[in-house]
Amino acid sequence: MTVTHSAPAAPPADGGAVILQASGVIMRFGGLTAVNSVDLTVREGEIVGLIGPNGAGKTTFFNCLTGLYKPTEGQVIFNGAVLPPKPRAVVLAGMARTFQNIRLFNNMTALENVMVGRYCRTSSMALTSIFRGPKFRREEAATRARAQELLDYVGLGRSSELLARNLPYGDQRRLEIARALATDPKVLLLDEPTAGMNPQETRQASDLIFKIRDSGIAVVVIEHDMRFIFNLCDRVLCLVRGETLVEGSPTQVQSDPRVIEAYIGTGDDDEDEGAST
Amino acid sequence: MSTVSTPTQIAPTPGYHPSRIDGLREQHGRLAWLLVLTGLVVLAAGCFLSWSYDPEILGNLSISFNPGSLQLFMLTAAVLALVYALAYRGPLRGLGVWIDSAKALMVLGIGALGFMAITLAVVAVTSSGLINIDPGGWVSLVGSLVLAVGGSLLERRPTKDTLHAQLPAWVEIGTIVVLMAMLLFGAAYALGQTDGNIFGLFLVFVVAVAWSLFAAGFFTWLGIVAQRHRRVLMLGAFAVAFLFPFTQNGSDANMSIATQVLIFAATALGLNIVVGLAGLLDLGYIAFLGAGAYTAATLSTSAFATIGWKPPFLVVVLLGAIVAATLGLIIGTPTLRVSGDYLAIVTLAFGEIFRLSMSNLDGNNGPDLTHGPNGIPAIPDLQIGSFNFGDEHTILGFSLGRFANYYFVLLVLALVIITVFSRLNNSRIGRGWVAIREDEKAAEAMGVNVFGLKLFAFASGAFLAGMAGTVKAHQDVSVTPDQYVFLESAFLLAAVVLGGMGTVAGVFIGATILKLLPEKLRFISDYRLLIFGVLLVLMMRVRPEGIIASQRRQLEFHEEDEALAERIEEVHLEEEAQT
Numbered sequence: 130m131t132v133t134h135s136a137p138a139a140p141p142a143d144g145g146a147v148i149l150q151a152s153g154v155i156m157r158f159g160g161l162t163a164v165n166s167v168d169l170t171v172r173e174g175e176i177v178g179l180i181g182p183n184g185a186g187k188t189t190f191f192n193c194l195t196g197l198y199k200p201t202e203g204q205v206i207f208n209g210a211v212l213p214p215k216p217r218a219v220v221l222a223g224m225a226r227t228f229q230n231i232r233l234f235n236n237m238t239a240l241e242n243v244m245v246g247r248y249c250r251t252s253s254m255a256l257t258s259i260f261r262g263p264k265f266r267r268e269e270a271a272t273r274a275r276a277q278e279l280l281d282y283v284g285l286g287r288s289s290e291l292l293a294r295n296l297p298y299g300d301q302r303r304l305e306i307a308r309a310l311a312t313d314p315k316v317l318l319l320d321e322p323t324a325g326m327n328p329q330e331t332r333q334a335s336d337l338i339f340k341i342r343d344s345g346i347a348v349v350v351i352e353h354d355m356r357f358i359f360n361l362c363d364r365v366l367c368l369v370r371g372e373t374l375v376e377g378s379p380t381q382v383q384s385d386p387r388v389i390e391a392y393i394g395t396g397d398d399d400e401d402e403g404a405s406t
Numbered sequence: 407m408s409t410v411s412t413p414t415q416i417a418p419t420p421g422y423h424p425s426r427i428d429g430l431r432e433q434h435g436r437l438a439w440l441l442v443l444t445g446l447v448v449l450a451a452g453c454f455l456s457w458s459y460d461p462e463i464l465g466n467l468s469i470s471f472n473p474g475s476l477q478l479f480m481l482t483a484a485v486l487a488l489v490y491a492l493a494y495r496g497p498l499r500g501l502g503v504w505i506d507s508a509k510a511l512m513v514l515g516i517g518a519l520g521f522m523a524i525t526l527a528v529v530a531v532t533s534s535g536l537i538n539i540d541p542g543g544w545v546s547l548v549g550s551l552v553l554a555v556g557g558s559l560l561e562r563r564p565t566k567d568t569l570h571a572q573l574p575a576w577v578e579i580g581t582i583v584v585l586m587a588m589l590l591f592g593a594a595y596a597l598g599q600t601d602g603n604i605f606g607l608f609l610v611f612v613v614a615v616a617w618s619l620f621a622a623g624f625f626t627w628l629g630i631v632a633q634r635h636r637r638v639l640m641l642g643a644f645a646v647a648f649l650f651p652f653t654q655n656g657s658d659a660n661m662s663i664a665t666q667v668l669i670f671a672a673t674a675l676g677l678n679i680v681v682g683l684a685g686l687l688d689l690g691y692i693a694f695l696g697a698g699a700y701t702a703a704t705l706s707t708s709a710f711a712t713i714g715w716k717p718p719f720l721v722v723v724l725l726g727a728i729v730a731a732t733l734g735l736i737i738g739t740p741t742l743r744v745s746g747d748y749l750a751i752v753t754l755a756f757g758e759i760f761r762l763s764m765s766n767l768d769g770n771n772g773p774d775l776t777h778g779p780n781g782i783p784a785i786p787d788l789q790i791g792s793f794n795f796g797d798e799h800t801i802l803g804f805s806l807g808r809f810a811n812y813y814f815v816l817l818v819l820a821l822v823i824i825t826v827f828s829r830l831n832n833s834r835i836g837r838g839w840v841a842i843r844e845d846e847k848a849a850e851a852m853g854v855n856v857f858g859l860k861l862f863a864f865a866s867g868a869f870l871a872g873m874a875g876t877v878k879a880h881q882d883v884s885v886t887p888d889q890y891v892f893l894e895s896a897f898l899l900a901a902v903v904l905g906g907m908g909t910v911a912g913v914f915i916g917a918t919i920l921k922l923l924p925e926k927l928r929f930i931s932d933y934r935l936l937i938f939g940v941l942l943v944l945m946m947r948v949r950p951e952g953i954i955a956s957q958r959r960q961l962e963f964h965e966e967d968e969a970l971a972e973r974i975e976e977v978h979l980e981e982e983a984q985t
């Protein structure tokens with residue numbers, strides 16, 4: 130079902146314009162080189178997969194892209210301009226993310242979480258907020274409406290008044306995606322969006338990611354579930370010990386003996402299973 | 407599990423463990439209710455008899471069938487106990503479904519027992535000997551004891567959540583109005599007491615009644631009602647505050663205390679933006695109040711003022727606020743990048759630097775701006791148009807003295823601060839603050855301007871304190887550095903923490919407790935640091951979110967409390983359904 134969904138929209142390798150280009154990104158922690166000159170190019174309307182055994186440096190690479198870490202070397206070019214390594218600048222430029230270990234605002238409702246995502250696209254400052262003129266009311270109403278719309282979009286429309294911490298695990302992951310979408314991104318980075326999900330939720334997640342891609346947002350996704358990633362992505366990058374091992378179409382990567390070896394080498398059970406499918 | 411097997415084992419609350427007292431309750435359930443009835447009747451009967459041989463002590467408690475005020479308190483308690491008892495079993499069963507009358511009776515009984523014990527002790531001590539206690543006192547003491555025992559032995563029953571209580575709107579609004587009226591008269595009565603013992607006993611009584619209402623679940627309901635009729639509540643509270651000076655017959659003694667409470671509360675509310683909303687620990691906040699006060703003093707027409715320019719007062723208010731806010735920016739810009747404990751230390755040091763600077767800018771070590779340790783005395787009263795704040799004015803036959811005049815100005819100021827506080831809280835900025843408190847990294851990654859919002863909280867808090875300071879300078883007549891010591895910052899913070907971080911009502915309650923008690927109870931003022939310290943420690947132990955809790959803070963302090971989270975969610979849904 131999802132395959133037929135993806136097939137017609139899958140663009141050729143150099144279809145859209147380049148939106149994100151990271152080149153020679155190196156991140157060192159003391160003696161440890163967690164990311165070692167990794168290049169990544171993302172084009173508009175693409176879904177790029179990032180795989181690799183635990184500790185390969187995938188999350189660290191995301192952190193470098195989004196300004197949470199300042200890369201030791203290398204640069205990130207977004208939409209033709211160099212991105213400064215500041216989270217806020219990155220979000221304003223149009224790149225949003227989710228976290229591997231969910232980081233929602235637990236004591237806020239689902240709706241409020243998404244409204245926080247709108248923060249950077251709204252502008253009511255102190256005096257507007259205190260005097261509550263028409264601008265303030267218009268903007269608040271618009272923020273609320275947009276947040277509700279996004280909750281509906283990810284399928285959480287009915288949970289808007291529930292506290293984030295009370296949501297089931299799968300819903301929390303989707304809420305995080307809604308919150309990221311609220312920043313109006315051009316590129317969405319998802320760090321293990323299906324970790325801990327059952328097969329049905331995983332299927333829903335890939336449908337959601339296709340839907341996001343079809344709405345014109347490029348997606349980069351880290352995942353361990355190989356079936357999920359090969360089914361979803363237009364291109365896959367495999368990182369091992371901080372370096373790019375292979376890059377190519379899902380079929381290429383899937384059949385590459387080095388990838389299989391890298392996964393088997395870690396001795397991690399479910400990853401073996403994933404790689405062998 | 408089948409329903410027949412354990413009919414009495416229904417746990418009323420989660421996390422409830424059966425213990426020995428439950429065994430007793432099971433055995434003596436019927437007896438307990440009779441004990442309660444007996445206790446309250448005996449307690450009430452005692453109130454009609456003489457408590458003290460000496461008519462001079464604690465008002466006059468020595469005339470039979472003519473209860474003095476303390477005896478009236480206990481009569482009130484007995485009537486309340488009767489209501490609880492009849493709600494437990496009897497004609498008020500309908501009410502009993504909603505309130506935990508058993509627990510309320512226990513609390514009320516213990517409270518009454520404490521009240522009686524203290525009263526009799528005071529009688530015995532001040533008139534030297536137990537002999538001076540009349541039989542009525544003993545009767546009431548025994549009555550309260552029986553009431554307490556009976557209340558403790560009553561079997562606890564599960565109650566329905568008052569969230570779902572559907573009462574007509576007029577009942578809810580009526581309750582708010584009645585409470586407000588009681589607040590007004592209670593405050594007027596309490597402040598009218600010159601005898602510290604009566605004042606203290608009144609407090610014991612109020613605490614006992616309030617605690618029993620709390621145990622009954624009344625305040626949970628009231629909280630929901632207050633949410634529903636926010637306007638009415640605000641208006642009512644403001645009306646009470648506004649009417650208060652008219653109950654004082656032009657006497658300045660209490661108005662002076664009331665003004666101090668108000669200035670303290672207004673400042674604490676400004677601090678609450680920093681601490682309660684943005685989650686920044688500021689231990690030098692008093693410096694901003696001082697900045698405002700010094701600005702007003704140097705620009706006043708005092709002969710000791712060091713600056714020749716005398717702008718109108720509204721300009722001074724603005725200037726004082728701007729000076730304070732600028733100081734806030736200067737101290738905040740480099741330090742707000744550090745967090746938590748570091749920020750606390752830096753702000754603490756800043757507060758001291760401010761005080762030391764003020765006592766050194768005396769011409770010896772720099773420009774003579776503040777007259778050093780002597781400060782700037784003889785600041786004249788405010789004069790707006792032909793209205794001089796130092797004079798007594800008569801309005802509608804009520805005479806209002808000097809402090810009443812300042813009281814009204816401060817009330818307006820408090821209103822401004824409340825408005826700023828609550829509007830910022832419910833806005834994009836407020837959401838940003840919550841997000842920062844919840845998870846600073848995630849907030850940043852979502853594009854929230856973390857540093858900017860923190861700095862803004864710091865500066866706006868300082869701005870409001872600066873405004874309050876300008877009024878304080880005129881009201882206090884003089885400004886000296888030793889009014890702005892670290893201890894004052896600590897007290898402000900204590901008011902916020904005690905009352906409830908992130909709430910308006912809580913801060914007012916906290917400020918009132920911290921300012922009023924030492925004024926009225928001399929023995930507290932000697933040990934106030936000790937007492938407030940113990941109070942804070944206890945508070946952190948039993949109710950870290952403060953007397954009046956903001957929902958969010960409550961959730962933050964009880965991360966693992968699922969029941970609480972679900973309840974608050976229900977409240978959300980209820981509100982959503984109403985709009």
Ligand SMILES: Nc1ncnc2c1ncn2[C@@H]1O[C@H](COP(=O)(O)OP(=O)(O)O)[C@@H](O)[C@H]1O
Nearest residue numbers: 158161163181182183184185186187188189190
């Ligand atoms: N802040 C940090 N300080 C030191 N080492 C880190 C830090 N963050 C990540 N690392 C190290 O970098 C490596 C890559 O980690 P990570 O990016 O989380 O892997 P992945 O997401 O691919 O499982 C690991 O060895 C990890 O211990």
Ligand SMILES: [Mg+2]
Nearest residue numbers: 187188189229
């Ligand atoms: Mg990772």
